[in-house]
Amino acid sequence: NAGVTQTPKFQVLKTGQSMTLQCAQDMNHNSMYWYRQDPGMGLRLIYYSASEGTTDKGEVPNGYNVSRLNKREFSLRLESAAPSQTSVYFCASSEGTIGNQPQHFGDGTRLSIL
Amino acid sequence: RKEVEQDPGPFNVPEGATVAFNCTYSNSASQSFFWYRQDCRKEPKLLMSVYSSGNEDGRFTAQLNRASQYISLLIRDSKLSDSATYLCVVYSSRRSNYQLIWGAGTKLIIKP
Numbered sequence: 001n002a003g004v005t006q007t008p009k010f011q012v013l014k015t016g017q018s019m020t021l022q023c024a025q026d027m028n029h030n031s032m033y034w035y036r037q038d039p040g041m042g043l044r045l046i047y048y049s050a051s052e053g054t055t056d057k058g059e060v061p062n063g064y065n066v067s068r069l070n071k072r073e074f075s076l077r078l079e080s081a082a083p084s085q086t087s088v089y090f091c092a093s094s095e096g097t098i099g100n101q102p103q104h105f106g107d108g109t110r111l112s113i114l
Numbered sequence: 115r116k117e118v119e120q121d122p123g124p125f126n127v128p129e130g131a132t133v134a135f136n137c138t139y140s141n142s143a144s145q146s147f148f149w150y151r152q153d154c155r156k157e158p159k160l161l162m163s164v165y166s167s168g169n170e171d172g173r174f175t176a177q178l179n180r181a182s183q184y185i186s187l188l189i190r191d192s193k194l195s196d197s198a199t200y201l202c203v204v205y206s207s208r209r210s211n212y213q214l215i216w217g218a219g220t221k222l223i224i225k226p
Binding site for chain 1: 118122145146148156157158159160163201203205207212213214215216217218219
C-alpha cells in the first residue's frame, strides 16, 4: 500500500527558480493538504483541497500555488523560490471533510533554496 | 498567546515510567483534536484521536478538558520505542473557514 506519495524527496534550488512538488494518494480520500515544517515550529498549512476541483488558502499561502488535478493528485508550485521557503514540505490526505478526520502523510520533500 | 501550545521538552523519562503532557488551545470553538507522533526526520503519524469522553488505546490515554481548553496524552509503562516528538493538532471551522493548527511538539526521550 503506497498511501501518500511525494516526489521529489530532496531538491536544491537557486533563488528565483520555479518547481512543482507532486503528491498522489491511493486511498480515495476527498481532502488533501500541503504543509511546511520548519525547525521548532509546528506544521503550517499552506493550501488545502476539500474535493477535486477546489482549493483554499491555509495559514501561509504566499509564494505558493496549488492544483488539484484529480481526486488522487494535489501539486504545490513555487513560482519564484526564495530562501525563506527552505523547509520540509509534507502532503497529507484524509477522508471526509477538511480537518475532522485523521490525516495520512507522505514522507516529505526536503527543499533548500540557495 | 499561541493558538496551540505545547511544552517543547525534552522530557527525559526512564523506561517503564508514566509520562503525561498537555496541549493547550485558544479557540474555544475548536471541534476536533488529535495526537500524532513524529520520529526524527520522518512524517507525522496518527497516534490517536481525542474524544470528549476521553479514550484509551493500549498504554496511551487521551483526554479533553474543554473548560480549561487543553488536551492531554498519558503514556504508561513507557518503552524505548516511544521516544519521539508528540504533536497535537486542533481543528475548528466557522462557516466555510477551516483552521488546522498544529502545536510545535513535545520531545520525549525514554532512557534505559
